[in-house]
Amino acid sequence: DSGVTQTPKHLITATGQRVTLRCSPRSGDLSVYWYQQSLDQGLQFLIQYYNGEERAKGNILERFSAQQFPDLHSELNLSSLELGDSALYFCASSVGSGPSNTGELFFGEGSRLTVL
Amino acid sequence: GQSLEQPSEVTAVEGAIVQINCTYQTSGFYGLSWYQQHDGGAPTFLSYNALDGLEETGRFSSFLSRSDSYGYLLLQELQMKDSASYFCAASNQAGTALIFGKGTTLSVSS
Numbered sequence: 001d002s003g004v005t006q007t008p009k010h011l012i013t014a015t016g017q018r019v020t021l022r023c024s025p026r027s028g029d030l031s032v033y034w035y036q037q038s039l040d041q042g043l044q045f046l047i048q049y050y051n052g053e054e055r056a057k058g059n060i061l062e063r064f065s066a067q068q069f070p071d072l073h074s075e076l077n078l079s080s081l082e083l084g085d086s087a088l089y090f091c092a093s094s095v096g097s098g099p100s101n102t103g104e105l106f107f108g109e110g111s112r113l114t115v116l
Numbered sequence: 117g118q119s120l121e122q123p124s125e126v127t128a129v130e131g132a133i134v135q136i137n138c139t140y141q142t143s144g145f146y147g148l149s150w151y152q153q154h155d156g157g158a159p160t161f162l163s164y165n166a167l168d169g170l171e172e173t174g175r176f177s178s179f180l181s182r183s184d185s186y187g188y189l190l191l192q193e194l195q196m197k198d199s200a201s202y203f204c205a206a207s208n209q210a211g212t213a214l215i216f217g218k219g220t221t222l223s224v225s226s
Contacts, residue, residue, distance in 0.1 A: 002158060033213050042203060042218035043159065056212035088156055098212050103149035103164030103205070105214060110158065 003027065004108035006091050012114045018079040021111045025072055025093030031055070032074040033105060034066055037088040049074055050097045081115045088112050118142040120204050120217035127223045128194050136189045136220045138204035148180050148187045149205045149214060159203065163189065191222070199224045 003026035013019055025032050034046040045058035049068035060066075063081075068074045078085060089112075092105040120140045128134040138148065147166035151159040165171055165180035165187060177190040191198055201221050205214040 002160075004158075035216075037156075043205075043216040045213050045215055048213045058213065058215075090158070098207065101166065103147045103166070103207055103214070104161040107158040107160070110156070112156075 002106040002108065004091060004093050004106050006089075006108035006111050008111055009109065010112050010114075012116065013081060014116055015081055015083060017081050017115075018077065019081065019113065021076040021078070021089050021091075021113075023074045023076070023091030023093075023108060025074070025091075026106050029093035029095050029106070030072065031094045031097055032068055032072070033092040033094075034060075034074070034076050035090040035092065037090060037110075038084075038086070043090065046076070055097060078113070083115050086113055086115045118206055118208070118215040120206055120215065122202075122204055122217045122220045124218070125221045125223070127225065130194055130196060130224060130226050132194050133190065133192050134194060134222065136191075136202050136204075136222070138187045138189075138217055140185050140187070140204070140206050140217075142185075142206045142208060142215070144209040145182070145185070146207045146209045148178070149207065150176075150178050150189045151203045151205060151216075153201045153203065153219070155200075162202075194224045196224050196226065198222060 005024040035043040046060040048056040088110045092107045150162040153159045163178035180187040201219040205216045
């Protein structure tokens, strides 16, 4: 158990809908990262927040948005969903503003989104 | 931008040694990490290199050559449970998020 909690674990919805994925980082971690993993694909970096502020942005679509709240939990909002958005969405956390000197991120178990 | 290349699949037998290579093209490269993922589960950290050379952690070792923009993960005394996907990931000097390769699927047979 990494200490990172993601909800929901599974989500099935229809095209055009909007969903929210939630992540609670490890206790004491200030950074939250969101990654998308499609079938047989690597982990695509979406966005990172550090202590409530956006720190880095990757290949995140305009239909997607995220935020980190004062209690450090984060939410990833996916709107106008398309079939291609079906994927595993992982949240990870770290103590500092980056992977630090150890190169280690702690990943949650992921939220599996299926768009029908 | 950043990109990492690694083989898509590797097969080996129990007890063998396997090496998974990773070449990277990144701006402001800082270090190379390796992660293991079983069947869509949470990726878990294995090893990290910021300096050239070999880092050993039990049966797993990782190597980095900054001049060659190249690294590898070495798995020794393979076990069936090592069947998984292995990802290399690069961090940059800005210290922001890890960028991952597409992963290598390792299949270990008896």
